[in-house]
Amino acid sequence: MDYQHIITIEPGKRSGKPCIRGMRITVYDILEYLAGGMSETEILEDFSELTSEDIKACLAFAAEREKKLFVASL
Numbered sequence: 333m334d335y336q337h338i339i340t341i342e343p344g345k346r347s348g349k350p351c352i353r354g355m356r357i358t359v360y361d362i363l364e365y366l367a368g369g370m371s372e373t374e375i376l377e378d379f380s381e382l383t384s385e386d387i388k389a390c391l392a393f394a395a396e397r398e399k400k401l402f403v404a405s406l
Contacts, residue, residue, distance in 0.1 A: 335389035335396075350393060352386045362390040 340354050350359040
């Protein structure tokens with residue numbers, strides 16, 4: 333998935349953390365909700381401004397970041 337049009341990083345917003353479409357909701361927030369047991373449906377119900385594509389973009393971003401960490405450690 334190409335998440336680059338969804339995940340944004342702005343130095344003045346949330347201390348430069350990766351956010352969703354310029355909102356104040358971070359990738360970390362979404363990953364924490366998922367790790368805590370919330371379903372995609374529950375997240376979308378709690379945050380009506382989010383879409384299923386936004387959540388998938390967070391997962392794709394995290395997966396790519398993890399991949400980069402693995403490559404860097406080699």
